[in-house]
Amino acid sequence: MIIDIRGVSKRYRLGQSKVYAIEDLTMQVEQGEFLIVNGPSGCGKSTLLNLMSAIDQADRGDVIINGVNVAELSEAKRATFRNRHIGIVFQSFNLIPVLSALENVMYPLSLRGDRNARQLATEALNEVGLSKYLHQRPVHLSGGQMQRVAIARAIVTTPSIIFADEPTANLDSCTAQSIIELMKKLNDDSGTTFVIATHHQYVMEQASRVITLRDGVIQSMENQPVRECAV
Amino acid sequence: MSLGWKIAALNVLRNGRRSAITLAAIIFGCISLIVFGGFVHSMYEGMRESMIRSQLGHIQIYAEGFNQYGKAEPERYLVSLEQFQQVQTILEQQTPALAITPRLNFGGLLSDGKQSLPVMGLGVDADNEVLLSSAINIVEGSDLFPDDAAGAQLGEGLFRSLDVKVGDYLTLLSSTADGAINAVDIQIAGVINTGVKELDDRVVRVNLAYAQDLLYTSKMTRIVILLNNTSDTELVVETLRQAFDEQNLQLEIKSWFELADFYHQVVSLFDGVFGFVTVIVLIIVALSISNTMLMSVMERTREIGTIRALGGTPLQVVRMILMEATVLGIIGCLFGILLGMLAAKGITYGQWMMPTPPGSTQDYPIRVFIVPEVLIYTALLALVITIASSLYPAIKAARLSVAGALRYT
Ligand SMILES: Nc1ncnc2c1ncn2[C@@H]1O[C@H](COP(=O)(O)OP(=O)(O)OP(=O)(O)O)[C@@H](O)[C@H]1O
Ligand SMILES: [Mg+2]
Numbered sequence: 346m347i348i349d350i351r352g353v354s355k356r357y358r359l360g361q362s363k364v365y366a367i368e369d370l371t372m373q374v375e376q377g378e379f380l381i382v383n384g385p386s387g388c389g390k391s392t393l394l395n396l397m398s399a400i401d402q403a404d405r406g407d408v409i410i411n412g413v414n415v416a417e418l419s420e421a422k423r424a425t426f427r428n429r430h431i432g433i434v435f436q437s438f439n440l441i442p443v444l445s446a447l448e449n450v451m452y453p454l455s456l457r458g459d460r461n462a463r464q465l466a467t468e469a470l471n472e473v474g475l476s477k478y479l480h481q482r483p484v485h486l487s488g489g490q491m492q493r494v495a496i497a498r499a500i501v502t503t504p505s506i507i508f509a510d511e512p513t514a515n516l517d518s519c520t521a522q523s524i525i526e527l528m529k530k531l532n533d534d535s536g537t538t539f540v541i542a543t544h545h546q547y548v549m550e551q552a553s554r555v556i557t558l559r560d561g562v563i564q565s566m567e568n569q570p571v572r573e574c575a576v
Numbered sequence: 577m578s579l580g581w582k583i584a585a586l587n588v589l590r591n592g593r594r595s596a597i598t599l600a601a602i603i604f605g606c607i608s609l610i611v612f613g614g615f616v617h618s619m620y621e622g623m624r625e626s627m628i629r630s631q632l633g634h635i636q637i638y639a640e641g642f643n644q645y646g647k648a649e650p651e652r653y654l655v656s657l658e659q660f661q662q663v664q665t666i667l668e669q670q671t672p673a674l675a676i677t678p679r680l681n682f683g684g685l686l687s688d689g690k691q692s693l694p695v696m697g698l699g700v701d702a703d704n705e706v707l708l709s710s711a712i713n714i715v716e717g718s719d720l721f722p723d724d725a726a727g728a729q730l731g732e733g734l735f736r737s738l739d740v741k742v743g744d745y746l747t748l749l750s751s752t753a754d755g756a757i758n759a760v761d762i763q764i765a766g767v768i769n770t771g772v773k774e775l776d777d778r779v780v781r782v783n784l785a786y787a788q789d790l791l792y793t794s795k796m797t798r799i800v801i802l803l804n805n806t807s808d809t810e811l812v813v814e815t816l817r818q819a820f821d822e823q824n825l826q827l828e829i830k831s832w833f834e835l836a837d838f839y840h841q842v843v844s845l846f847d848g849v850f851g852f853v854t855v856i857v858l859i860i861v862a863l864s865i866s867n868t869m870l871m872s873v874m875e876r877t878r879e880i881g882t883i884r885a886l887g888g889t890p891l892q893v894v895r896m897i898l899m900e901a902t903v904l905g906i907i908g909c910l911f912g913i914l915l916g917m918l919a920a921k922g923i924t925y926g927q928w929m930m931p932t933p934p935g936s937t938q939d940y941p942i943r944v945f946i947v948p949e950v951l952i953y954t955a956l957l958a959l960v961i962t963i964a965s966s967l968y969p970a971i972k973a974a975r976l977s978v979a980g981a982l983r984y985t
Contacts, residue, residue: 400885401979421889428887435982439882443586448579453886455579462579498886 348374353406366392368561382542384558390542398508432499432507438491440483447479469497489520506538584899594872601864606912613950618943633800640826651753654795677704678796684750699787717742717766727765733777752792862965870969881981890974897970905962920944
């Protein structure tokens with residue numbers, strides 16, 4: 346078990362009142378899963394992913410990642426914890442514009458002072474099929490290529506789990522499909538655990554499990570027929 | 577180059593307009609400090625040299641005890657002709673000077689028949705005194721000549737307060753060394769301006785021999801020495817001290833540095849003014865940098881959120897922004913120093929006249945020196961202030977909530 350969430354709530358202030366983005370939610374994520382979180386807009390998918398990736402803190406309940414209760418970590422420790430254990434892929438890629446593809450992938454390693462950053466980043470970019478674009482700046486890459494760089498940046502630290510919040514929302518459906526295929530391939534080949542928030546139909550078919558949220562609570566949880574899943 | 581410095585440098589380039597504003601603030605600060613500091617130093621030097629060359633000389637030598645008791649009984653503490661000649665010999669043999677000249681000071685009354693004014697009388701060796709009076713301007717009439725025994729020069733202020741013209745005769749009264757009253761006639765040979773107002777209002781210069789006759793003495797109050805370079809003063813003072821010790825000469829030595837009280841007052845006043853201006857300039861520069869950095873950082877909120885999400889600690893974010901400030905500071909310093917030096921040269925070259933400084937009666941062209949200490953001080957201050965004023969934006973960036981920053985569009 347990589348992630349263990351127990352009775353977690355997260356509220357946001359909306360004018361005078363407070364609204365629950367996530368309410369008393371309990372769930373687990375197992376090693377090697379390809380977990381999809383879906384549901385209508387505003388149902389709390391991003392909030393849930395932020396809690397599970399130690400980006401945000403719960404108001405109530407425990408979020409335990411790799412056996413560590415993230416609420417007990419300081420801000421700085423939590424950052425270091427994310428760097429070591431968690432990979433993140435964003436909807437709008439969020440590459441650092443002044444850096445080349447290679448340097449973007451090196452970046453999370455450089456934050457921890459890894460001397461092999463260049464070599465590891467080159468390998469990661471190879472893995473996502475971008476070995477020819479190492480020295481391109483993000484502006485010179487297509488959306489799909491940028492998201493591949495972002496995926497390389499997520500896997501380069503060999504995290505136990507990768508979170509992707511609507512990774513295909515800014516891509517055309519053809520590119521979107523190739524990105525999903527890439528993530529699925531990484532899941533199959535190296536057993537990297539993925540949690541993906543998406544509406545994308547094609548992704549659902551790949552999922553090992555689909556969680557549907559509505560108004561901050563789990564509406565349904567379906568186990569897909571696990572097709573000869575590795576690990 | 578490490579990734580951190582690369583990001584810093586590239587971000588400076590990326591935010592071209594904002595970086596330009598920040599650089600402009602740093603450069604403005606550097607130019608202000610360099611020009612003002614250089615101006616103040618040129619003023620110090622101008623004042624120092626003018627005092628030395630019009631009045632003080634570099635070194636003055638008195639009879640032993642003069643500085644302590646001479647005020648009350650000036651006639652008892654005089655340098656004899658023999659001592660003067662000994663000093664002359666020492667200088668010739670050991671450290672040649674530009675000029676060595678005797679002076680006899682006395683108080684007296686100057687009368688034009690209608691009114692009498694108290695004056696500061698000064699008996700000088702006209703030939704030797706020429707070099708030492710290079711900053712004395714003759715406003716009217718001529719110089720003092722030894723042949724013209726009764727000739728006298730009056731300070732401009734004194735001359736104006738008497739109803740006289742050049743060539744007129746006046747009576748000069750004084751008490752002699754043994755206490756009697758004596759008077760001589762003098763003829764106004766010229767009117768002088770020393771650049772020091774209090775002197776110009778009271779001084780009467782006559783030939784030494786004439787003054788000695790008036791006072792019934794063959795001695796002098798002091799020996800004044802002018803050197804080639806002001807920076808040699810200490811060395812020569814030391815040489816003289818040793819020689820006086822060896823030859824058992826009962827004389828006291830003072831350098832211009834000990835004598836120029838007014839110079840020290842002005843220096844400490846303007847050091848204070850310079851400090852105050854520095855603080856004002858730094859506040860303006862700091863506010864401008866802080867404001868621009870804050871905007872440039874807030875524009876990148878989502879990028880900072882991303883860096884934090886990828887595992888950058890708050891400290892690493894602070895460091896990233898301070899690195900950017902350092903890059904800006906270094907570039908700003910280099911340009912600021914360069915432009916500051918150009919501005920200093922330009923202003924000096926322009927030869928603008930400055931309004932008459934306090935306590936002075938002459939105008940000077942504005943000069944701005946390029947002073948190494950001022951350059952170093954400016955560069956360090958500029959760098960430190962750039963980094964220090966980026967601290968607040970940096971901390972603000974580091975304290976952004978990660979989730980909030982990522983939602984920022
Ligand atoms: N920082 C915030 N301040 C106030 N309300 C917020 C904040 N973040 C989320 N919310 C609210 O919490 C609820 C859940 O938001 P969340 O972004 O998790 O939904 P989502 O499922 O990701 O939606 P979408 O599909 O549009 O991305 C929404 O009602 C949203 O308006
Ligand atoms: Mg969302």
